[in-house]
Amino acid sequence: MTAPERTHRGRARIAGPGEGIGLHELALATRNHGMPLEALRYDVTPPGLHYVLTHYDIPAVDPDNWSLEVGGAVGRPLRLDLDDLRRRPAVTARVLLECAGNGRARLEPRPAGQPWLLEAVGTAEWTGTPLAPLLEEAGLSPGAVDVAFTGADHGVERGVEQDYARGLPLAEALRPDVLLVWAMNGAPLPPQHGAPLRLLVPGWYGMAHVKWLTRVEVLDHLFDGFQNTVAYRMRTGGADDGAPVTRIAPRALLAPPGWPDSMTRERFLRPGPVTLTGRAWSGRAPVTGVEVSTDGGATWTVADLAPTDPAHPHAWRAWRCTWDARRGDHELVVRATDAEGAQPTEQRWNRQGMANDLVQRVPVTVLG
Ligand SMILES: Nc1nc2c(c(=O)[nH]1)N[C@H]1C(S)=C(S)[C@@H](COP(=O)(O)O)O[C@H]1N2
Ligand SMILES: [Mo]
Numbered sequence: 379m380t381a382p383e384r385t386h387r388g389r390a391r392i393a394g395p396g397e398g399i400g401l402h403e404l405a406l407a408t409r410n411h412g413m414p415l416e417a418l419r420y421d422v423t424p425p426g427l428h429y430v431l432t433h434y435d436i437p438a439v440d441p442d443n444w445s446l447e448v449g450g451a452v453g454r455p456l457r458l459d460l461d462d463l464r465r466r467p468a469v470t471a472r473v474l475l476e477c478a479g480n481g482r483a484r485l486e487p488r489p490a491g492q493p494w495l496l497e498a499v500g501t502a503e504w505t506g507t508p509l510a511p512l513l514e515e516a517g518l519s520p521g522a523v524d525v526a527f528t529g530a531d532h533g534v535e536r537g538v539e540q541d542y543a544r545g546l547p548l549a550e551a552l553r554p555d556v557l558l559v560w561a562m563n564g565a566p567l568p569p570q571h572g573a574p575l576r577l578l579v580p581g582w583y584g585m586a587h588v589k590w591l592t593r594v595e596v597l598d599h600l601f602d603g604f605q606n607t608v609a610y611r612m613r614t615g616g617a618d619d620g621a622p623v624t625r626i627a628p629r630a631l632l633a634p635p636g637w638p639d640s641m642t643r644e645r646f647l648r649p650g651p652v653t654l655t656g657r658a659w660s661g662r663a664p665v666t667g668v669e670v671s672t673d674g675g676a677t678w679t680v681a682d683l684a685p686t687d688p689a690h691p692h693a694w695r696a697w698r699c700t701w702d703a704r705r706g707d708h709e710l711v712v713r714a715t716d717a718e719g720a721q722p723t724e725q726r727w728n729r730q731g732m733a734n735d736l737v738q739r740v741p742v743t744v745l746g
Pocket of ligand 2: 431476477478479584585
């Protein structure tokens with residue numbers, strides 16, 4: 379690490395004025411790939427197109443020698459291998475995942491880190507078994523408040539050596555739709571998505587869905603690990619603790635229309651009626667509407683939004699609207715609204731670049 383990239387515990391580095399993406403961020407961007415936005419066309423993101431984010435390395439886990447420990451503040455600690463888990467009731471859920479850092483690279487000033495634009499998202503069909511009955515079988519102590527989930531991956535982050543671990547409030551961990559999953563889109567979990575087993579917490583940003591899970595520990599105190607107390611906080615000043623990052627804020631994305639310039643990714647279209655399509659989601663409450671602007675946000679049109687599918691309450695929803703594209707340069711903007719509000723048209727900055735829900739803007743040129 380070069381000296382300017384060194385940070386104190388708890389302080390993310392902010393890029394200087396005019397500072398471009400450096401080699402460290404490029405290295406992160408090539409490891410952690412996004413979902414190309416044209417893949418918004420699929421209800422279920424095809425294998426390989428789902429985004430990937432891994433703080434450290436993809437760990438070597440031998441599924442035959444792997445087991446899951448359930449312990450801590452419980453009466454009967456458990457140890458289960460994959461066959462034990464697969465013998466339990468299995469469910470398949472279509473669930474959207476989005477990284478809390480999605481949109482980070484668009485913040486000004488830019489918090490250094492995985493430089494996502496808007497592509498850290500995907501929707502998969504995850505198969506596994508509900509966590510709550512396992513916790514009940516282990517016998518929760520009356521004082522239990524949090525559950526800590528630890529992965530097999532290990533690294534150092536801002537000077538702190540650690541296994542990747544996240545705490546989740548017990549009430550969330552007991553939700554019936556929180557799963558321990560071993561399959562993605564009908565196939566065993568791929569290594570990069572957490573094989574052999576990961577946690578799935580529908581509605582929460584990606585960091586909660588711990589991959590390469592090895593240990594579930596019930597706690598009679600609040601989890602105080604790095605990923606909850608230092609990372610994944612909405613800090614604005616230098617010293618404030620910031621609110622924890624939890625559920626996914628509403629977002630609508632546009633599948634970029636027309637065709638791109640291969641280098642700049644600028645979009646081109648022919649004049650005439652164009653169907654604009656995309657997806658919208660929120661982990662807080664159902665999306666109530668999607669609006670589209672073709673004039674940079676001066677005027678808005680309500681898009682047709684597919685109803686919530688009761689079978690897939692945590693999947694993204696398709697929207698569409700038609701636009702009579704006239705020759706010239708235009709800026710397309712989309713925004714989603716849920717019961718708690720709409721996406722902002724001005725950024726809401728925080729120093730770790732978390733949950734940037736700023737609207738997407740897509741400049742397009744309609745050719746004559
Ligand atoms: N063990 C472990 N689990 C993890 C992570 C990690 O680095 N280690 N990254 C988290 C983050 S920040 C995200 S956004 C999601 C990404 O899941 P995906 O790679 O399957 O899309 O995994 C989460 N689970
Ligand atoms: Mo993430």
